[in-house]
Each structure stands twice: as structure tokens, then as C-alpha cells.
Amino acid sequence: MSEQKVIEQRGLWLDEMEVGATYKHAPGRTITEADNTWFTAVTMNTQALHLDAAFAETEPFGQRLVNSMFTLATLIGLSVTQLTQGTIVGNLGFSEVAFPAPLFHGDTLYAETTILDKRNSKSRPGQGIVTLEHRGYNQDGTLVAKAVRQTMMFDSSHADTANETGK
DSSP states (O other): OOOOOOOOOOOOOGGGOOTTOEEEEEEEEEOOHHHHHHHHHHTTOOOHHHHOHHHHHTSTTSSOOOOHHHHHHHHHHTTHHHHTTTTEEEEEEEEEEEOOSOOOTTOEEEEEEEEEEEEEOSSSTTEEEEEEEEEEEOTTOOEEEEEEEEEEEEOTTHHHHHHHHTO
């Protein structure tokens, strides 16, 4: 009997990322009232636009808004399995974050990411800096969030180390 091939789900190594490539992430994530209320409460963000339906009805959008920090976290999270699962060293920062349209309870967030730039690290062999542009759209195709993020990524030489430690 031949040895069975095992394929482990992971993100991309630095050397697998192609500048200019766009990745469409699946599945999307439908945002519920419970999601928004929980995130808003746990982060101590008592903004009435997220929690108080009667108040929010008197404001320009006429209803509660999904907490933009939840939108941002979910947007980044939707990219993890395809791009960074087990291949990222860590986040370095965000150079741009925008929310051009609101997200509401019951909306579904869909995400895509474009690799804007990558380079090998000058001080950390086997690692490099990647600039990612994440974009989130609701079910109607309206852009609701955009973030440009810099990450430190491992290159494929880390695969042997990861396999040895069981990661």
C-alpha cells in the first residue's frame, strides 16, 4: 500500500505571494444583531449608534450601525485561511482604514485582498514584509470597508521548521 499524501491547510508563504494578485475570500459572513451587540459590549464601546435602536432611528441612517471595528476585524479574519494561516509572523500596522458605507444587522460581508507590495526583510532572514489591501463589500456589492495592512510573513524556508514543531 502506498503512503497517503497529507495536505495541510495553510496560508501562503512570502515567496508564493504575487504582487498585483487579488484573492476573493469565501465564504462571506452575515452579521447579526447579537454579533454587533456582543462585540460592542465586550470592547466597552458604548456608542448609542450600535446599541440603542430608538436613538439610532433618529440619526441619518435610521437604524443601528454595525460597529466599524467589528467590520474591520471580520474583514481581516475572512482573509486568514487563504493568506496567512500559519504563515504570518505578525501584523506590523495599518496605513489606511476607511468605511465608505455602513454595514447593518443582517448584511453579509464579502472580502477580497490584493497584494500591493512585498519585499524580503533586511534584518530577519526567511521573512519579509507584505502590504495587503483588504476590501469588504455587502451583499449588494457596495464597498463598506477598506484597509491597507503591512504584515511580516515567513517564506517557504519556514515550512520545515513548522513541520518539525507540529505547527
